[in-house]
Amino acid sequence: ILVSLVRCTPLSLEDLRSEFDSLNQQMINFQAEAVKLIDDENLLENLQAATKKYGTLKEKATNLMAARKNELVTVDVEERFRYKSVKDALAKQVNDEAKELTALLNEVSTRVNTLNKKADEESLVALRTTYIILIFMTVLSISCALVLAVVIGKAILLPINELAQAAMKVSTGNFDVEVKENKMNAELQHLTNTFNKMIISLRGMLEESPRLKQF
Numbered sequence: 428i429l430v431s432l433v434r435c436t437p438l439s440l441e442d443l444r445s446e447f448d449s450l451n452q453q454m455i456n457f458q459a460e461a462v463k464l465i466d467d468e469n470l471l472e473n474l475q476a477a478t479k480k481y482g483t484l485k486e487k488a489t490n491l492m493a494a495r496k497n498e499l500v501t502v503d504v505e506e507r508f509r510y511k512s513v514k515d516a517l518a519k520q521v522n523d524e525a526k527e528l529t530a531l532l533n534e535v536s537t538r539v540n541t542l543n544k545k546a547d548e549e550s551l552v553a554l555r556t557t558y559i560i561l562i563f564m565t566v567l568s569i570s571c572a573l574v575l576a577v578v579i580g581k582a583i584l585l586p587i588n589e590l591a592q593a594a595m596k597v598s599t600g601n602f603d604v605e606v607k608e609n610k611m612n613a614e615l616q617h618l619t620n621t622f623n624k625m626i627i628s629l630r631g632m633l634e635e636s637p638r639l640k641q642f
Contacts, residue, residue: 451485470538477531484524491517586615590622602630 494517500508586606593604604626608619 454481459539459600470535470542473531473535473538477535480524480528480531484521484528487517487524491521561573580614583615586612586619593622593626597626597629602626602633 477569491514494514498507498514501510535596589606593606596604605623606619608616608623610616
């Protein structure tokens with residue numbers, strides 16, 4: 428902007444002012460969006476300081492452009508020299524303000540990079556923790572499923588094996604058997620109860636029929 432102000436004509440000064448206004452609007456939008464996203468107090472203080480410094484820079488830059496415009500349109504030599512002196516003084520002030528603003532923005536940028544790096548590290552730790560928890564829960568679920576399968580298998584297979592062994596004894600002529608009822612499963616309990624009643628009925632039939640008993 429300073430170089431353009433020195434070389435510009437009245438016509439190009441309007442283009443420069445338009446470009447300055449556009450950049451100013453971008454800065455305002457950036458500041459508004461940044462305040463919404465930032466929750467760090469130190470970073471907010473730095474940003475507010477940079478915003479305040481930018482307001483001062485904007486005011487002096489506006490005065491600088493006005494002084495340059497007056498210098499270009501003034502016919503009187505003394506007045507032109509006076510405007511030139513004001514312009515030079517304002518140019519030095521704008522340059523100093525710009526350096527200070529740049530330093531503040533660099534500090535904000537450094538702080539943002541630090542926060543981003545910290546956030547990335549925290550995200551990585553959280554991701555690893557979640558991954559470990561998922562693995563642990565998966566292993567625990569599989570282990571519980573296996574234990575449950577073994578328990579259920581024993582609860583079902585053991586009574587069936589007992590019924591099979593009792594049936595084998597009956598097939599050899601031994602009716603003095605009784606299968607213990609399994610109360611964990613209603614269907615198996617009913618089956619065992621029916622089997623025991625059948626053995627009792629067969630035993631009674633044998634005792635009442637000598638011929639069948641002899642057979």
